[in-house]
Amino acid sequence: MTAPARDYSLTGPESQRAIERGLADADWYRSPIDPARLAELHQRSDLRTGIDVVLWLMLVVGAGSWAWVALGSWWAIPAFVVYGALYGGAADPRWHECGHGTAFRTSWLNELVYFPASFMLLREPTVWRWSHVRHHSDTIVVGRDAEIVFPRPIDVRAWTVNLFGVTSVPALVRRIVRHACDRLDADVAGYVPSELHRRVVWEARSYLVGIVGVLAACVVTAGLVPLLFVVGPTFYGAWLMAFFGTTQHAGLREDVLDHRWNTRTVYMNPVFRFLYLNMNYHIEHHMFPTVPYRNLPALHGAIRDDLPEPSPSTWAAYREIWTAARGQATEPTFELDRVVPESVSSTTRAATSVEHGGWIDVCAVADLAPGAMRSIDGSDSPIVVCRASSGEMHAVAGICTHSRRVQLVDGAIVGDELECPKHNGRFRLADGSPSRQPVTEGLATYEVQIDADRIRVRSVPNQASGSTPA
Structure with missing residues (x-):
């Protein structure tokens, strides 16, 4: 008997069911790696x-x-094919990485790329x-997931039609219009x-102006040339984004808390990796979104033994997706036969002891290099002892206030x-205040003391910061 179709909306019964099953904002598996x-x-x-x-910009301009x-x-046909792919396709991973805030070290540089790339893709920032x-x-x-591109069963015909944004881009435009009308x-x-709802409205209105x-x-030029260069490439260049993006999750498991089951890593050639900014290492990206795109191949090497076998090529990934599409066409619950290594614990804690006066001995100063941190067990919850890049010591609550x-x-x-390892939100170490969304609530801070070359942390927290980042 064929299973009934599921409701993939975020406001239907599946949303509440996911919450009841403990799948919403849950604790996900992460492969162990040396800190x-x-x-x-x-x-x-x-x-x-x-x-x-x-x-990339030189290639777009060229x-x-x-x-x-x-x-x-x-000759205009191949020229616009290339231009569209670079504009409406290769902009996607740049938008993605800068949206995570991991592409550049300097935050405002990420935003400088993120906002124009958002408009290139008609994505409200x-x-x-x-x-x-x-x-x-x-x-x-x-x-729960707002970005499930392939509900089961996979509709291959709809995917083919939408290679040029025939349905997805008009849907984006319609949503922009609704949001601009404050709906x-x-x-x-x-x-x-x-x-942030008012910000959404004004961003949509600015997009409409554009x-x-x-x-x-x-109209002024009595031709479509302006549209061919701006907005239009979001349609006819969408094929490259779809070509790469389809390999991420299509045909894999739903409702699991381990990215090794629902995400795919694909080996790609250097040209593809440049265009796609190494997002072919997608399991690695989801497990460790704080790792910038340039280091994903090295991350893959570090955790390779704990991952399923990668697809050896893009075409191999599509063969696997096609197998899933055929199986799910008759039975939506069809699962690919994927071999995943046995899960191992990746949680490590420092041994702690509370000394007289409520101070916790952490470690020797020399054992905590700049840019490193260590988790200790506080009286009520974990505490993270951090040594900032400047060398200063800080201690803050060890659980993210957003997730x-x-x-x-x-x-x-x-x-x-x-920076939070899940959503790239950030806290200022000096006072625990939030500095980058989605974090909006600050962390409790703890007094740090250096005594005889040992780091000690008071077990009682200072007052938490509650300010909201801009």
């Missing part, structure tokens, strides 16, 4: 990422120039930032905090801030 090695992989570079971005010169000839937060919280959990979709209102401006330029199942010791120290 020192992970700290190395967390390192980000403005220079190296800047070179990648400039190279392809656009070719298309301009070729207007009116048959705030809506999609929070949509992606939900995607990382509840990856392929039905009723937020129910799912958006559910995962975007209420205090779209109308392009259409007005078409209260996440251990911050698994995150990254970025300058003088602590």
